Amino acid sequence: MKTNFQSPQQFFRQRRLRLGIVLAILLVIYGVSMVLVNFQTLASLMQVPAGLIWLFKNFIPTERSISYLGPILYQLWRTLIVAVSSTICASLLGLILAILGAKTTSPLPGLRLVIRFGASLLRNIPVVAWAMILLFSFKQSDFTGFLALFFMTLGYLTRAFTETIEDLDGEKLQALQAVGANYFQCVFCGVLPEVASTLTSWVLYMIENNLRDATLVGILTGTGVGFLFNHYFKSFRYDAAGLIVLLIAVLVICLELTSTQIRRAIA
Amino acid sequence: MIENSQSDSKVVQPTPNSKRITLLTKPRLILRGVLIALALVTVYSLVTLDAGNLKFSDAFQSLGANLQAMFLHPGVGQDTWSLLLRALTTSVALAMLTTLLGAFFAFFIAVFSARNLVPSWLATSIKAVMAFIRSIPTILWVLIYSVVMGLGANAAVVGLTFHSIAYLVKAYSESIEETSADTIEALKASGVGFWPIIFQAILPSIIPALLSWTFIRFEINFANAVAVGAAAGADDIGYYLFMASGFYFNFHEVGLIVYLLLGVAIVLEVVSMKLRGHYLQKN
Numbered sequence: 001m002k003t004n005f006q007s008p009q010q011f012f013r014q015r016r017l018r019l020g021i022v023l024a025i026l027l028v029i030y031g032v033s034m035v036l037v038n039f040q041t042l043a044s045l046m047q048v049p050a051g052l053i054w055l056f057k058n059f060i061p062t063e064r065s066i067s068y069l070g071p072i073l074y075q076l077w078r079t080l081i082v083a084v085s086s087t088i089c090a091s092l093l094g095l096i097l098a099i100l101g102a103k104t105t106s107p108l109p110g111l112r113l114v115i116r117f118g119a120s121l122l123r124n125i126p127v128v129a130w131a132m133i134l135l136f137s138f139k140q141s142d143f144t145g146f147l148a149l150f151f152m153t154l155g156y157l158t159r160a161f162t163e164t165i166e167d168l169d170g171e172k173l174q175a176l177q178a179v180g181a182n183y184f185q186c187v188f189c190g191v192l193p194e195v196a197s198t199l200t201s202w203v204l205y206m207i208e209n210n211l212r213d214a215t216l217v218g219i220l221t222g223t224g225v226g227f228l229f230n231h232y233f234k235s236f237r238y239d240a241a242g243l244i245v246l247l248i249a250v251l252v253i254c255l256e257l258t259s260t261q262i263r264r265a266i267a
Numbered sequence: 268m269i270e271n272s273q274s275d276s277k278v279v280q281p282t283p284n285s286k287r288i289t290l291l292t293k294p295r296l297i298l299r300g301v302l303i304a305l306a307l308v309t310v311y312s313l314v315t316l317d318a319g320n321l322k323f324s325d326a327f328q329s330l331g332a333n334l335q336a337m338f339l340h341p342g343v344g345q346d347t348w349s350l351l352l353r354a355l356t357t358s359v360a361l362a363m364l365t366t367l368l369g370a371f372f373a374f375f376i377a378v379f380s381a382r383n384l385v386p387s388w389l390a391t392s393i394k395a396v397m398a399f400i401r402s403i404p405t406i407l408w409v410l411i412y413s414v415v416m417g418l419g420a421n422a423a424v425v426g427l428t429f430h431s432i433a434y435l436v437k438a439y440s441e442s443i444e445e446t447s448a449d450t451i452e453a454l455k456a457s458g459v460g461f462w463p464i465i466f467q468a469i470l471p472s473i474i475p476a477l478l479s480w481t482f483i484r485f486e487i488n489f490a491n492a493v494a495v496g497a498a499a500g501a502d503d504i505g506y507y508l509f510m511a512s513g514f515y516f517n518f519h520e521v522g523l524i525v526y527l528l529l530g531v532a533i534v535l536e537v538v539s540m541k542l543r544g545h546y547l548q549k550n
Contacts, residue, residue: 037364050415051412126493128498129508133512134330253398
C-alpha cells in the first residue's frame with residue numbers, strides 16, 4: 001500500500017504556493033478592474049478621511065434643519081409603509097407560488113419549472129430596471145415604488161419559500177396522506193404551521209432590505225424619502241439631507257433590532 | 268349480584284393546577300400578533316397609497332405594450348453595441364473592485380470585532396459603528412462622496428466599498444466567532460502569537476464561509492453598481508439604462524440592457540453555485 005504522507009515542510013510549501021497563486025490572480029483581477037473603471041486607489045483612499053471630516057462638518061443637522069422635520073417624517077413614514085406593504089403582498093403571492101412550485105407539494109411537475117424560471121427572472125432584473133420600466137406607465141406615484149419592490153421581492157421570496165418548504169420532512173406529509181387527508185388539508189394543516197416561523201423571518205428580513213431599496217427607488221422615481229433627500233441634496237441644503245440620513249439610519253436600526261427580537265421570540 | 272367491594276374507589280380527578288395543553292404556545296401567539304400587525308399596516312397603506320389620479324387599466328395596458336416593445340424587440344438605440352458592452356464590463360469591474368477592496372479591509376476590521384479575539388468593549392464599539400454605516404443605503408454613501416471627490420468612478424468605488432466593508436465585517440466576524448474558544452485557548456497557551464492564530468488556525472477553517480459571503484456581496488455589489496450608474500452618474504451600464512429610459516424614452520434599448528443585465532446575473536448565479544458546490548465537496 002502506498003501512503004503519500006507529506007512532510008510538514010512539503011505541506012507548508014504547497015500551501016504557500018497555492019495561496020500565492022490565488023493572491024496573484026486576485027491582484028490581476030484588481031488591476032484590470034482598476035484600469036477598466038479608471039479608479040485611482042491611493043488618491044481616493046487618501047481622500048477618505050477628508051471626506052469624513054467634510055461629512056461631519058456639513059451634514060450635522062442644525063437648528064435650521066428642525067423646520068424640515070415635518071415633511072421628512074411624513075415621507076419616511078410613507079416609505080416605511082410602502083416597503084412593508086409591498087413585502088407583505090409579495091409574500092402572499094410568493095407563498096401560493098411556492099406551494100405550487102415546491103417539490104414536495106407541487107400538484108403538477110411542469111408547473112415547478114415555470115415557477116422556478118419565473119422567480120429567477122424576476123429576481124435577476126435589478127431594482128433599478130424595474131423602477132425605470134414602471135416609471136413609464138405609472139408615472140411619479142407611490143405605486144411605481146410599490147410595484148418595483150413588489151416584483152423584486154416576489155422573486156426572492158418565492159425562491160426562499162420554495163426552499164424552506166422543500167426542506168420539510170417528507171414523511172410527515174406521507175403520514176397525513178396515509179390517514180386520508182386531502183391536498184388542502186395536507187398543505188394547511190401539515191405544511192403551513194410547520195414553516196410559518198421560518199417564513200416570517202424571511203418576510204422580516206425582506207422588509208429591512210426593502211426599506212433600504214425604497215430609498216434608491218425613491219431617488220429614481222421621485223417619490224418618498226429618497227426624492228426628498230435628492231431634493232435637499234441638490235439644492236445644497238446638506239443639513240436637512242444629513243437629518244434624513246440620520247433618521248433613515250435610526251429607523252433601519254430600530255427595525256433591525258425589532259425583527260431580531262421577533263425572530264428570537266417566534267423561533 | 269356482584270358488588271364492587273371497593274365502592275369508594277378513587278376517581279382520578281384532574282389536578283386543578285395542571286397546565287392546559289394548547290396549540291397556542293407563546294411563540295405562536297407572538298407570531299399571530301406580528302402577522303396581524305403587518306396585515307393591518309398593509310391594508311392601511313394600500314388604502315392610502317397615493318395613486319396620483321392614475322387610471323389603472325390604462326397604466327397596466329401601457330405597461331404591457333412597453334414590456335412587449337422591450338422584451339420582444341430589443342435594439343441598441345442610439346448607442347452602439349461596443350459602447351454598451353464596454354459599459355457592462357465597467358459595471359462588472361466596479362463590482363469586483365469594490366468587493367475585493369471591501370473584503371480586504373473587512374477582514375482586518377472583523378478580526379478586531381470578533382468577541383473571542385479582542386476585549387468585549389472594542390468588539391461592541393466597532394460593531395456599533397459598522398451597524399450605523401450599514402443602515403445608511405449604499406446610494407446615499409455614493410452621493411455623499413460624490414460631493415467630496417467629484418462625480419465619477421472614484422466616488423462610486425469609495426461609496427460602494429464603504430457599505431461593502433460594513434456588510435462583510437458583520438458576516439466575517441460572525442464566522443470568526445464560530446471558531447471554538449478551546450482552539451484559540453490551546454494555541455495561546457502554547458505561545459502562538461495573535462496573527463499566527465488568525466492566519467494558521469482561524470482563517471483555514473472559515474474560508475468556505477468567507478468565500479460564500481464574499482460572493483453574495485459581489486452579486487449585491489453588481490446590482491448596486493448599476494444603481495450607482497443610474498443615480499450618481501458613474502459611467503457604467505446603469506447610466507445608459509437611466510438615459511435610455513428617462514431621456515430618450517427608447518424602450519428597445521432598455522430591453523436590450525435588461526437582457527444584458529439578466530445574462531450577467533445568470534452567469535453569476537451559476538458560478539456561485541459551482542463555487543459553493545466545489546468548496547462543500549472539498550471540506
